[in-house]
Amino acid sequence: MFTRVLSNLSRSQINGAHSCFNFKVIPSVTTVRQLTQAQTSEALRPFLFAVHPDFFGKYPKERAINEHSLKQLFAYIDGLKQRGNVSPTHLTFYLRNQQHKEPEKPPAEQPKPTEPTPPRAVNISLLGNDIFSTVSHVLKSCDISTNHVKQSSSPHHDFYRPIEWHHTYYTYTAKRNPFEGYPPSKPDVTLRYFLRRNIPKARKHLHLSSQCRDEAQSHEKRLITNLQLCNISWQSSWNVSAYRTCLKALDRLCQSNKSVAENLKGRHVVFGNRSMLGCDGSIRLSSEDVPQQWQMFLSTLPRWLTMLDEVALLEEHFSKLLGGCRVDKSDPILSRTPVEEHCQCLQKVISSIQRYYHTRHGKQQAIRIPPGRLKEVRVTLYNHSRILDISDFGLIQIGVQSNPEDIVHFLMDRGVTAREMRKQKEWDVKAEEDICRNCQEELDLSSLTKDITITTEQMISCCTRITRNPLALGVTMNDLRLHVTKYFSVLKDGEICLPWDWKE
Known part of the structure; x- marks a missing residue:
């Protein structure tokens, strides 16, 4: 109406x-x-x-x-x-x-406003x-x-x-009609066009940041040797100068506090966006925190490290309960889960399945997975979720809020499929490494990396197309740093970002 x-x-x-x-x-x-x-x-x-x-x-x-x-x-x-x-x-x-x-008229010619x-x-x-x-x-x-x-x-x-x-x-x-004199849309940016316009800028930034990068590498090697670290990684959106600053700050902190240095021995230190102990055992320090905050966290590290032993026992119990399947923590995103959250996920799933097996319905009709049936199957756990699916990497994704009966049936029905997919994915990862190595050597790049959101198939497609005819790019890319992601950009440290599906 x-x-x-x-x-x-x-x-x-x-x-x-x-x-x-x-x-x-x-x-x-x-x-x-x-x-x-x-x-x-x-x-x-x-x-x-x-x-x-x-x-x-x-x-x-x-x-x-x-x-x-x-x-x-x-x-x-x-x-x-x-x-x-x-x-x-x-x-x-x-x-x-x-x-x-x-x-519009110049300011001198503007008429006086009228009522x-x-x-x-x-x-x-x-x-x-x-x-x-x-x-x-x-x-x-x-x-x-x-x-x-x-x-x-x-x-x-x-x-x-x-x-x-x-x-x-x-x-x-008094608004402008977009259909009158509408400007033509911009053409898609091709890789050749972007590189020809931005490589000089990238080389300039690389030259300016070369000293900073050399210092960062020197500090990294010294810290790994002096602290007996497993490795040091940088997973922050900041540039190499921030990485160098973090390495210097950690070095000074360990020199002034020997107990902190002892807690780091044999660990993998990762500079990211949050200070925590990862479920994979890595020690993560926020690049946005000050050394005093690092010291407070690292001083309590022994208490968190004991939780790793508890996680290992829970994972072993989880494996025996579900036919030998193992929890996989190699996923780049899942590896950033805090150890306490991962421990809670394991406890929830184990308790849920045990309660189901001990109910009257479970005792009579529950399917118990034979020991070793899912020995080569890998699973990942997600808190506050009911997901039951197989990832592109062949990992069975289990939400801890899922029905325990559904979890058991899904593992029995899709375990073999997930195992075959994971084996195929392992072959794809090896092929990706070979293709990336060939691309880096063919273009004489200083480094070739990819974003965490880029899949194996996307990286293979990107590198294959570049090496198919490198002369068609019309530029030389020797000693450049290339990062495959989803957009074109030149970072302040000279790294060139390009989308995996770039246009020819």
Whole structure:
């Protein structure tokens, strides 16, 4: 119903008055032509742009009058639709002033701002006996084109809305019509075009950051040797200068605090976005923390390390309970899970399955997986989830909130499929390593890496296309650092980022 359209319109006090121009034109249409509700709404759209109360915030009187008149207009149309005959109605509307957007001028030539003129009033007499003539009369009284109404008057055809009538909206709002002089869309950036324009910039940044990178590598080797670390990794979005700063800070901290250095012995240190002990045993330090925060965390590390022993026992229990399948923590995203969260996941799954086996229904009908049946199957656990699926890497994904009966059945039904997929994925990873090594040697790159979101298939496709015809790139890429991701960019340390699906 049209009366519902304006049910939310605000009300305001009436003050002031303006001159009115009277229009009393009796439509000469005698044939009955109907419009559907959707067609009527579309036909009156330009009229609403001119009289809607929301555009009359500075004119409370005109706002209130337009609100009342619109309600009467839609009630009149509703009466025509329901009964076909209604009493004549006389309405008054205030139209917004047309705002013409003029070309910009220099500041010296800008005209002085003028006071806005008040809205003009239009009196409309509704005497028609059908919706089509009523809508046409309203539009004509407000000097609005009715071409789009005439072309859509037949009820046997879909309502046609030509694009030219949109000018009403842009006339009253002074906004730019995007269909007039719309600039052509930018062509896709090709790899050849991007490299030719950005390699000089990348080489310049590489040269400026070369000393910083050499210092970072030197600090990294010294820390690994002095602290007897397994490895040091950088998994932060910051550049190499931030990495060097973190290495220096860790070196100073270990020199001043021998207990911290002892806690790190034999561990894999990862600089990331959070300080924690990972479920894979790696010690992660936030690159955004200060050394004092690292010291507080590392001083409590022995307590967290004891949880690794508890995790190992839980994983062994989990394996015996579910036919020998093992929990896999090699996934780059899953490896960032805190050890305490991983421990909770194991406890939830084990408790859930044990309770199920000891229920009356479980004792009678539960399928118990034979020992060693799923020996080569690998699973990953997800907290606060009910997922049961196989990942692209052939890992069975188990949400700890899943039904224990569903977990057992899924492992029995899909275990063999997951094992075959994982074996195939291992071959794909080896092929990826060979192709990346060949690509790095072919282009004489300093390094070739990929983002954590890039799959093995995407990396293989990217490197294969580059090495297919390196001369077609039109540039030499020796000693450059290439990072495959999903966008083009040149980082501050000179690393070139390119999308895996680059255009030729």
